[in-house]
Each structure stands twice: as structure tokens, then as C-alpha cells.
Amino acid sequence: MTIMKTKKEIISPSLLAADFMQIGNEIRNVTAAGADWIHADVMDGVFVPNITIGNPVVEAIKSVSSVPIDVHLMIVHPENHIQKFIKAGADILTVHCENNANIFYTLMEIRQSGISPAVAINPGTPVTMVEPLLSLVDMVLVMTVNPGFGGQKFIPDSLQKIMQIRKWSDERNLDLRIQVDGGINEKTARQCREAGADVFVAGTSIFKYPQGYAAGIKAIRGSSVAE
Numbered sequence: 001m002t003i004m005k006t007k008k009e010i011i012s013p014s015l016l017a018a019d020f021m022q023i024g025n026e027i028r029n030v031t032a033a034g035a036d037w038i039h040a041d042v043m044d045g046v047f048v049p050n051i052t053i054g055n056p057v058v059e060a061i062k063s064v065s066s067v068p069i070d071v072h073l074m075i076v077h078p079e080n081h082i083q084k085f086i087k088a089g090a091d092i093l094t095v096h097c098e099n100n101a102n103i104f105y106t107l108m109e110i111r112q113s114g115i116s117p118a119v120a121i122n123p124g125t126p127v128t129m130v131e132p133l134l135s136l137v138d139m140v141l142v143m144t145v146n147p148g149f150g151g152q153k154f155i156p157d158s159l160q161k162i163m164q165i166r167k168w169s170d171e172r173n174l175d176l177r178i179q180v181d182g183g184i185n186e187k188t189a190r191q192c193r194e195a196g197a198d199v200f201v202a203g204t205s206i207f208k209y210p211q212g213y214a215a216g217i218k219a220i221r222g223s224s225v226a227e
């Protein structure tokens, strides 16, 4: 999938920390500041203890965005909603490996629809849960906080998980992207990069960065090698 291969590292600002009254301007401004993708968090109040947006809002986000939309589904029975989010314009669609009896079918359906499938794993889930799914996806999202809310503290144990997934990817020549999400800032992005991550989702440390969005993005790119 070309959007997966365009750059060495991807920064995907999480709209959860943006001003929802100004969402169009927020997307334009953060893209002008250097965002590679836009990360949209879909929460249902069941899979996670919070409710955010659904497919009509994703469609509105897509209509103003000039970069790919990275949609993270934190919902029960994602298989019932895949086509709605594809129709809304998701370029990357991420579903969780937990409590998902239809995950093979769901990931294959996303692939067959022509967009990028990704699988997410929560901090409390053993890394072996994603192993059988690696050949079906373009990206693994390692949640580095418990999903549901922005502004939480990075969980350092996530680094082991990233290293293991990178090892599997290398051993099997899968060339997977590894995305990290939750508590990502200049320091934790560097740790994740060293462990093998190459897609960085950040809300607070971009949208609330005191010196502005471009400085926040630059800080996360931090010590990465030139692209």
C-alpha cells in the first residue's frame, strides 16, 4: 500500500486533543505544520469507557483533509461497521485483537476493500495475540496507554512488545509499520523508535504544545535520522 511506504516515519496527530468546534481548521493547521496522517479515534462507550465520534464525523474529517485518515476503531463488533468507515473515507482502518472472534475475516474484508488493515493491541494483552495476524496487516498499533482517554502517561512495558513485533516482522520479511499511541512525546517517541516503532500518534504533545503544532511535531521527529 503506497501510503504505508511513502516516508520512513509518520506522525499522525490524534484529533482527540483538537478543538472539535474548529475541527476543519485544526486539520488544515496541523497538516500545514507537518502531519503525515490524521488519527481519528472512534469509541463506543463499551469497548472503552468513553464515546467519541462515528462514521459521519469521519466523513466530514475526510472532506477537509489532504492527508490520509487513520481510523482507530475502539468498538465492540467492528465487523458490523467496517463498510461504513470505508465509505466514510478511512485510508487505514485499525481493529483490536481483543474479544474479536471474527478478526481474520474483518482484516481480510478491509484489505479486499482496497485500504490498509491494521490490528491494535492493548497494554494488558499478551503480544502473542497479534502474532497469527501479522501477515494480514500493514501495521500493528501498540497501545502505550489503556485506550479511552487522551493525556495519560506512557506505559514503559510497551517497549518490549514493540521489540517483539519488530523482530517477528524482520524474521518474516513483512516490513510492517508499528504504530504507537498514548503518552507519546519527544522522550517516549525516541524510546519507541529505538524499540522499532515508525508511526507516532500524539494528541496532547501536538495540539497542546506550548510553542505550536509545528514545534510539537518537530520535537516528536526528534533525533530520527534524515529521511
Ligand SMILES: O=C(CO)[C@@H](O)[C@H](O)COP(=O)(O)O
Residues within 6 Å of the ligand: 014, 016, 017, 039, 041, 072, 145, 146, 147, 148, 149, 150, 151, 152, 181, 182, 183, 184, 201, 202, 203, 204, 205
Ligand atoms: O486513542 C487514544 C486514547 O485511547 C489516543 O489516540 C489518545 O488520544 C492519545 O492522546 P495523548 O496521550 O497523545 O494525549
